[in-house]
Amino acid sequence: MNRVKRQLAPYFLVLPGGLWLLLFFAIPMIAMLSLSLQQGDVVYGYRFTFHWQNYTDAIDGYHTQLIRSLIYAAVGTILLIALAFPVAYWIAFYGGRRKPTYLFLLLLPFFVSFVLRTISWRQILTDEGPVLHPLKQLGLVPDSYHLLGTPEAVIGGLVYNFLPFMVLPIYVALERIDPRVVEAARDLYANPALAFRKVILPLALPGVFAGVLMSFVPMASDYVNSEVLGSSSTTMIGQVIQSKYLVTSDYPTAAALSFILMAVLLIGIFAYARALGTEDVMKVAAR
């Protein structure tokens, strides 16, 4: 009796949460897939008709925004690696007892609402703001020069908002490196650059990959930054999906677009999970 109880224990523990995830994570995906193949409108309702045309329509109409989103996210990811690696490196190797403090400082933006801190950037970058106003007064930049509404502003906002997602995984990977390994490389006559390239970099790479996954996916699907900091020429796929769902109630096209985006991202996510496992991402989530 007791043994049966012990064997069943994990299932009882998992049941409520697992059921919740099934009902509100897995089943919604199926609902979305079904919706993406339906035909009809809000007034008369939708019918499931294997309407594959929703997909071709979605690609025909919005491939520009989709490709733009992927490019912005790719540029953002490259910038993030360049920004985050030195920071994570310095904290991991030279942070000493202050490591937690530095990590805390890097996480400070998370204590301000995502929307609010993006709007804060708009306040800074606007034509009358503290950056452009003085420059224009001094005549250093022409009056026609704007920061808002440009791709640079949108990518800048994305990089700003997702920097911690890159720093943390790289930091976790670098922190794990045993200093003795680097010592050994130096003892075997590797100069600092070679030791970095042959020892530190390969060991840090899983962290970089985890960071790429954790930042590229949310950046490619973001719509807050391009809405607040961008213009009609920087529209990202997230904005299209958002407005089709919430403004025009064009559910089938919106669902088809979401699925296309998800398919593109999922290929990346699962290739990652296959090759490198889920451990690094989970570890960062648990911090």
Place this chain on the structure above:
Amino acid sequence: MSVSTLQRPPVEQPVRTGRRRRFTGQSMLFLYTWLVIIWLVIPIFVMIAFAFNDTHGRYNQSWEGFTFKWWGKVFEIEDLTKALWTSLIIAVISSLVSAAMGTGIGYALGRYRFRGSGTLNVVMFSTISSPELIMGASLLSLFVSANLGLGAVTITIAHIMFSISFVAAIVRARVVTLDRSIEEAAADLGATPWTTFWKVTFPLILPAVFSGILLAFALSIDDFVVTNFTAGSVTTFPLWIWGSTRVGLPPQVNVMGTMIFAAGVLIAVVTNIRSRQGKRDR
């Protein structure tokens, strides 16, 4: 191979270089790190500064002098206050429920080997790494298909959903490091498994559950994307801000943002200090 490779060296610098070169390289990295931190803090500074701006027009855009007046009038915009309350209530409920469910999953994954744990792992990984936009869109698809009315309930359902996995990851990380011999000692002294769990194991994982609750609360109160899809006509604090960006934000939003920021930082610092003290005492 030198002796230092066999013993863990006490020095923190892993790379031995010429003294001067290390100094310059290190200080450049130091400077770089601080520049990045300053860049991260600039918008927060702007938000806080504009909570004290003596603005008179509709726009809180340019600096017009220092004042405390908005702190006295912080709750004067009725919709905004209501939105903040809605956010707080949803955050409390969803963090407690997701903590309970997530603790169950985290404990089971950390302690037992059971069929389906692999699948569960994949699902958790997916919820953590899948974009909020897709989660929101799919939830809305479900609610639309099932003809469910949107509102505070659907927001709470969604927030619980995306918080569970984070809590489970935190709790599992703690359970894995637990020393089993303490529980065995309790069993040897005649405690039933039930008593052992509540008297020994639970107090040990409680700090992890607590940080899970805090993280779930923070995720919920800050969430915009999923909430936007599941809210219907209900307005939360981030949704209210989003809705009034075009007309310009009133200073009250900055005051509330500053209050949430200060409370969050305070809680984080206090729990951090307490956990360090706990480690020292043990």
